[in-house]
Amino acid sequence: MELSVNESERLATLYKFGVLDTEFEERYERLTRVAAAVFGTPIALISLVDKDRQWFKSALGLTVRQTPRDISFCTHAIRNTEVFVVRNALQDERFRDNPLVTGxxxxxxxAGAPLVARNGHPLGTFCVIDRSPRAEFTSAQERLLKDFAGAVVDFFEMQLSIRDRRARAVSQHEGIQDAVRELLQIAAESPAAALRDRIQSIVGRLKALD
Structure with a gap:
């Protein structure tokens, strides 16, 4: 199924995850190692499609971390929910003159499966690449490649959820500290009746932070 992509919203979703330009992580390296072994390819990538580049969170078999977007296979792959397969790039008019093919x-x-976030926006692909053409890529292999892509998105979503929870915890902690400081100031400056009313107000605010 073709994806209806709003590029500005897609990029906003990509940036929200905060993955671009981060270091290699073993959880993603393990996925590309396993994929390369399963599919028998020398190259397996987790590719994120940025505005003008594709950047690799994991790049098994490559020595670069990014390439220009305008020559990337993954730009084609994120237009559809299905696995994008090119069996022989030299015989495909879209790619035969591509510098990633000629050089x-x-x-x-x-073969690339799109990394689709929960809001439906494609972030990039999980792809496997061979330097030799292949006659076929079976439907079972396509499903397996989608599973690898799904695992990557699950990791992204999990890491985002953890960051959000930590940010909320910090905000709540700061709110409690502010309330305690205000209590101490009120205790030093207010008469008893006013102090009681102000404390009740602050206690209500503290409960709202729970």
């Missing part, structure tokens, strides 16, 4: 890494076979 290093000499892409011939490509």
């Amino acid at each position: 290093d890494p000499h892409v011939r076979f490509y």
Whole structure:
């Protein structure tokens, strides 16, 4: 199924996850190692499609962390929910003159499953690449590649949820500290009746932070 992509919203979703330009992480390295072994390819990538580049969260078999977006196979792959397969790039008019085909890494076979966030926006792909063409890529292999992509998105969503919870906890802690400081100031400056009313007001605010 073709994805209806609002590019500004897609990029906002991508940036929200805070993954771009981060270091390699073993959880993602493990996924690309396993994928390369399962599919028998020398290259396996977790590629995120930015405004003008594709950036690799994991890049097994490559020595670069990014390439220009306008030559990326993944730009084509994020337009659809299905796995995007190129069996022989030299025989595909879209890619036969592509510098990634005519030069290093000499892409011939490509299969990429889109990384689709919960809001429906594609972030990039989980892809496997071979330097030799392949006659077929079975439906079972496509489903498996989608599972790898789904695992990546699950990790992204989990990390975002953890960051959000930590941010809320910090905000609540700061709110409690502010309330305690206000209580101390009121106790020093207010007569008893006014102090009681002010304390009740602050206690209500503290309960709202729970």
